[in-house]
Amino acid sequence: MTSVNLTITARPSEACDTDLAKDPWEFAALAGYGPGASSADPIPRGAVRPGGLPPEYQGVPDAELHARIQAAKTALGDRVVVLGHFYQRDEVVAHADFVGDSYQLAQAALTRPDAEAIVFCGVHFMAETADILSAPEQKVLLPNLAAGCSMADMADSDSVEDCWEQLEELFAGEAAGDGLAPVIPVTYMNSSAALKAFCGRHGGIVCTSSNAKTVLEWAFARGRRVLFFPDQHLGRNTAKAMGVPLEQMPMWNPRQPLGGNTPEALRESRVILWHGFCSVHKRFTVEQIDRARAEYPGVKVIVHPECPMPVVDAADASGSTDVIRKAVDAAAPGDVLAIGTEINLVNRLAAENPDKTIFCLDPVICPCSTMYRIHPGYLAWCLESLVAGEAPNRILVDARTASDARVALERMLQARPS
DSSP states (O other): OOHHHHHHHHSOBTTBOGGGGSOGGGTTTSSBSOSSTTTTOBOOTTOOOOOOOOGGGTTOOHHHHHHHHHHHHHHHGGGEEEEEETTSOHHHHTTOSEEEOHHHHHHHHHTOTTOSEEEEESOHHHHHHHHHHSOTTOEEEOSOTTOOOTTGGGSOHHHHHHHHHHHHHHHTTSOOTTOOBSOEEEEESSSOHHHHHHHHHTTOEEEOTTTHHHHHHHHHTTBSOEEEESOHHHHHHHHHHTTOOGGGOOEEOTTSGGGGOOHHHHHTOSEEEESOOOTTGGGOOHHHHHHHHHHSTTOEEEEOTTSOHHHHHHSSEEOOHHHHHHHHHHSOTTOEEEEESOHHHHHHHHHHOTTSEEEESOSSOOOOTTGGGOOHHHHHHHHHHHHTTOOTTBOOOOHHHHHHHHHHHHHHHHOOOO
């Protein structure tokens, strides 16, 4: 259906299942998140299970789906706004009113307060955030409920609550003369509404890949240490750049007592990192960077901070999807850029900048397998259902959770990078 599909089919690999080239309703019921970059990730307890697609929307020709989506959008007019994440496939992005990262899209939704429905072409935690920040009467729809996030689900509410109880007991005897809390919880935007609410209740905050440094500074001004979840790599890379030694960043494994750490290591810590990661960004390696430099002398390597620390250290620059886009825009004609992030964004940047050589560090094309589950068939179904007065796959965060999560999100909005 797209160039990404063709590449997957043409370049099979043990690390990237070629079944990802199939339509999402064909593999939606598999036991894991895969196939694709996260093929090894099991669906954790509490994760959203796959949602169905009515048969009449399956296997419809591309041109017909495009026309039906356009017709439904025209019929709905300002009553609907379609949001498309950077990592979505091109044939979905083509119908988006706004394109951006999760934070930018949540903000974009706020600019359309008169829209009756927000169709979020992204993953589950993004739709939850949009529901939390949108007006109560607005409906937020996720076209395919199977579009979850394996990293977000690596930190579930029960595990984080259990971790917090252990840390509270361990740090109960610390002197409080300096006015600092023993630990401040910080959750990445890529987390459930329940974990954002947890941070809101416990004096914590949400961060994005764009403002992680500012958020950690905010947290250190209020606490002796930070519990950072769910992405270990963003936490480690950000804290390391701020001068925090690696020995003061123990990993918390939720399957072990005290996360697998000694009491002394936790007491001496500055950042406690959760054992979570992004399956797509974990694929990038230093060897890929070395190969790019050998093949393209003078290449500039830019990676996302969700990549492992050795990859970030070996790159020329790292930053959020927005930072990567701006770096590409600022590059001169003829420049060569190797990028370590999701392939749909990299391909789109290459198409938008034909005067530059832009390629993905990973030679095996593996899209985010859950983002990839938003197919034009699901988008057509949602929009035509809205025309008919129905609202399938509505994401609705309960009032208590939304209220607590909004506290942590508002703290994030106030923590603007200097």
